[in-house]
């Protein structure tokens with residue numbers, strides 16, 4: 547069922563919620579409808595796709611777990627050395643573990659099996675294999691989640707509330 551993007555009173559994206567929860571917030575007067583997709587819950591009540599809270603809430607930063615799935619998503623399921631996209635992707639430590647490279651967003655990238663084997667136990671400079679994008683920590687867990695929804699193509703109307711994706 548459809549998800550709803552919740553904006554803070556400041557119009558910054560806050561979280562993603564279910565349409566049921568969004569409807570409750572609207573009925574209670576805690577939020578206002580910003581976008582809807584033309585579908586109706588009942589007459590005169592369009593189903594929201596974006597709502598905005600009437601009162602500003604402060605949110606703490608939430609860490610994004612460093613998992614294989616999340617790294618593949620950050621790198622768009624693309625080998626960062628040759629641009630290959632496919633199923634048999636691996637994770638590569640840019641600076642190999644044996645050379646002191648750690649498990650960090652900045653040191654792990656998506657690589658195809660061929661590039662991973664070719665690079666072996668070397669740094670990109672030693673192997674003359676250069677990264678298409680410098681790996682970095684995702685901006686925020688919300689932006690990370692929202693980008694997954696945008697990639698699915700289901701929530702194009704969210705795009706204008708998300709800056710920097």
Ligand SMILES: [Zn+2]
Nearest residue numbers: 625628658661
């Ligand atoms: Zn490759």
